[in-house]
Amino acid sequence: MIHRWPIRVYYEDTDLAGLVYxxxxxxxxxxARSEMVREAGIDQAEMKRARGIVFAVRRVEADYLAAAHYDDELVVETTLDSLSGARFDMPQTVRRGDQPIFQAKVSVVCIGPAGRATRLPADIRQKLETISMLTRG
Structure with missing residues (x-):
């Protein structure tokens, strides 16, 4: 199962050439990542309030494959690829119909109150593992 999140391109999303900036x-x-995590039962605002931990993007590898235009209907597909002590990787693809137009591999790290990477709490880890099982089929 792949998490799918629809989005429509609005005028504000485009540049002078009429393409998505x-x-x-x-x-x-x-x-899309935020919605996937929310649907897995992880409340990021509460996680910060109660535990002082947040998720932060550590690395993004991106490939722009084709242009999207005003009023296009797109779908962002997200999976959870790997999960380690403090980090998880989420490949994502933006599609217009069957055509992939953007792909990224995003590494997210759990940051503690001191601003450093910290191990994922067991309950959060379990919810992320559930996402992983769902997205791998």
Whole structure:
């Protein structure tokens, strides 16, 4: 099972050429990751309030494959690829219909109150493992 999150391209998402501005793909995939984590039962605001931990993007590898335009209907597909002590990797693809137009591999790290990487709490880890099982089929 792959998490799918639909998005429509609005005028504000485009540049002077009428194409989606390249940095907006990062916004699209961030929203999709946040929705996937939320649907797994992880409340990131509560996680920060109660434990002082947050998720932060550590690395993004991105490939722009084709342009999206105003009013296109896109779908962001997200999976959880790997999970380690403090980090997880989430490949993401933005599609227009069957056509992939943007792909990224995003590494996310758990950051503690001191601003350093910290181990994922067991309950959060379990919820992420559930995502992993669901997205791997």
């Amino acid at each position: 390249y940095a907006n793909y990062l916004k699209f995939i961030e929203r």
